[in-house]
Amino acid sequence: MSKRAIIIGAGLGGLLCARILSRKGLDVTVLEAADVPGGLLHSVDWDGIPCEQGFHSVGGLAPGEALEKIFRPLGLMDLPWYRANVDEGFPFLRLNADSELEKQHILHPYQQSVWRLKGGGDTLANALAEGLDIRYGKCVVSIDNQVITCGDNSSFEADVIIADLPPRQCLKLVKDHIRPSFIHRLDKLETGRPIFTLYCLLEPGCVEWQSGAIFLDGKLMIHFAEPETGILELLCFGEESPEKMLSLARTRLPGLKVTKYRSALFPGYGILKHTGTDYLSAKTPLPYLYLTGQNIGLHGILGTAVSALNTCKSIRL
Ligand SMILES: Cc1cc2nc3c(=O)[nH]c(=O)nc-3n(C[C@H](O)[C@H](O)[C@H](O)COP(=O)(O)OP(=O)(O)OC[C@H]3O[C@@H](n4cnc5c(N)ncnc54)[C@H](O)[C@@H]3O)c2cc1C
Numbered sequence: 001m002s003k004r005a006i007i008i009g010a011g012l013g014g015l016l017c018a019r020i021l022s023r024k025g026l027d028v029t030v031l032e033a034a035d036v037p038g039g040l041l042h043s044v045d046w047d048g049i050p051c052e053q054g055f056h057s058v059g060g061l062a063p064g065e066a067l068e069k070i071f072r073p074l075g076l077m078d079l080p081w082y083r084a085n086v087d088e089g090f091p092f093l094r095l096n097a098d099s100e101l102e103k104q105h106i107l108h109p110y111q112q113s114v115w116r117l118k119g120g121g122d123t124l125a126n127a128l129a130e131g132l133d134i135r136y137g138k139c140v141v142s143i144d145n146q147v148i149t150c151g152d153n154s155s156f157e158a159d160v161i162i163a164d165l166p167p168r169q170c171l172k173l174v175k176d177h178i179r180p181s182f183i184h185r186l187d188k189l190e191t192g193r194p195i196f197t198l199y200c201l202l203e204p205g206c207v208e209w210q211s212g213a214i215f216l217d218g219k220l221m222i223h224f225a226e227p228e229t230g231i232l233e234l235l236c237f238g239e240e241s242p243e244k245m246l247s248l249a250r251t252r253l254p255g256l257k258v259t260k261y262r263s264a265l266f267p268g269y270g271i272l273k274h275t276g277t278d279y280l281s282a283k284t285p286l287p288y289l290y291l292t293g294q295n296i297g298l299h300g301i302l303g304t305a306v307s308a309l310n311t312c313k314s315i316r317l
Contacts, residue, residue, distance in 0.1 A: 004157070074128075137152070161288055
């Protein structure tokens with residue numbers, strides 16, 4: 001009989017693990033707290049306008065490049081990707097230059113090629129979710145001796161459990177004994193700053209659509225053009241005043257006229273990776289429990305995809 005795997009969270013990491021393990025013949029179910037797939041890939045609705053959360057551009061999708069090698073076997077290269085201006089990758093050169101490993105694995109692909117996707121993160125999330133057994137509205141509240149319980153009191157038993165959650169959040173759910181040194185190590189890891197996003201609905205034709213990065217007083221602000229929806233997204237680390245962000249954006253886009261705006265604060269890229277010791281393995285002290293997602297290994301679409309591959313390879317079947 002095939003092994004039963006339960007994946008907690010239908011973010012990019014969880015969905016990729018589900019696809020990979022299903023192809024290996026495991027009986028896979030994904031439990032997702034929300035009522036849609038994708039986590040940060042999913043767009044949020046603003047008066048009928050889909051606004052991206054954690055998906056703008058990706059690097060390394062040209063033939064033979066890093067992300068293409070992961071996405072092609074999963075059929076994801078059939079999606080409507082298109083090549084973007086290479087400047088859209090530049091913000092990440094500064095944002096993620098924390099360690100040599102990040103430079104190699106995240107920055108280099110952006111220098112090779114930058115890509116966007118018609119329909120944005122939802123297109124990727126829906127393609128990944130297709131055909132998988134995903135149970136929505138299932139917020140996991142405990143993991144006890146291979147039994148997972150959700151907030152609605154439903155429970156699921158599994159041979160293998162993968163958590164696409166921040167590791168500390170995952171451990172809070174675990175009722176089994178975990179050696180204190182592992183908990184202590186997780187407690188010591190630093191989490192990166194949140195990302196503040198200002199969604200601006202532009203007056204049609206006021207500026208030419210353009211993405212890029214602007215620096216002022218050492219602070220970085222990225223602007224992502226979403227001409228499909230008429231939205232210009234301004235992103236920076238930590239909360240910032242919308243007026244300040246808009247006046248900074250006008251230094252690059254002088255005719256900018258914003259009809260209305262709204263803001264959101266996202267938890268960011270998870271655990272900071274300064275040195276090799278900040279990189280967590282997918283394995284936990286519990287033989288049945290594995291981690292995946294942007295907190296394991298590297299963040300971003302590429303980083304999370306590499307982590308999903310590593311998680312699936314780590315599983316003792
Ligand atoms: C503002 C912003 C912009 C970004 N832009 C880019 C970009 O342009 N390019 C790029 O490469 N990367 C970008 N990223 C990074 C990228 O979005 C993430 O690295 C990646 O999507 C993380 O996926 P994940 O699976 O680790 O986590 P998540 O997407 O957070 O998925 C976790 C899932 O678990 C679910 N969940 C949580 N708790 C429970 C529970 N108890 N029970 C059941 N389900 C649960 C959540 O609902 C969610 O669906 C951006 C990130 C941010 C914040």
